Amino acid sequence: FIGASLGIGLVTILVLLQNWWLAVQVAIAAILMQQVKDNLLAPRLLGNFIGLNPIWIFVAILMGFEIAGLLGTLVAVPIAGTIKGTFDAIKSGKPSDFVSTVTIAHDPPPD
Incomplete structure (x- = not known):
């Protein structure tokens, strides 16, 4: 701005x-x-x-500003996107949407 x-x-x-x-x-x-x-x-x-409607983006930015000022405006849209993704996953009801596909490799313990 x-x-x-x-x-x-x-x-x-x-x-x-x-x-x-x-x-x-x-x-x-x-x-x-x-x-x-x-x-x-x-x-x-x-x-x-x-994946958010532009109206919800405006609402998220305004709410972010009211709650946390300038920092709130910067993080409002990513937080709104995360909330939307979470609700979409819950709504779809697929258990695979809640499970991470990331695997962490580790070395076996020493003998």
């Missing part, structure tokens, strides 16, 4: 030195594109990757 705002602000200021009307147009276009990316594209792509 801060990086995008700084970038838009810096470009707008640089264009403002040349032409104030063009600077206004650049700022509006950049803000609109940023909003579309952040509010439409990113949740849809993230939702397809994790």
Whole structure:
């Protein structure tokens, strides 16, 4: 969020030195594109990757922020994906979904 705002602000200021009307147009276009990316594209792509509806991603991020601030926003989506995966595994009812496929090899005890 801060990086995008700084970038838009810096470009707008640089264009403002040349032409104030063009600077206004650049700022509006950049803000609109940023909003579309952040509010439409990113949740849809993230939702397809994790398997969550974009609405639930927004809810998870808002809840994460309310509960734990900035750290909560960073871990909210992975936690929501884990919860969804757990509920999907419980709902499917297959015992194999609960068993790890990882095996740990160990050396036999010495004689």
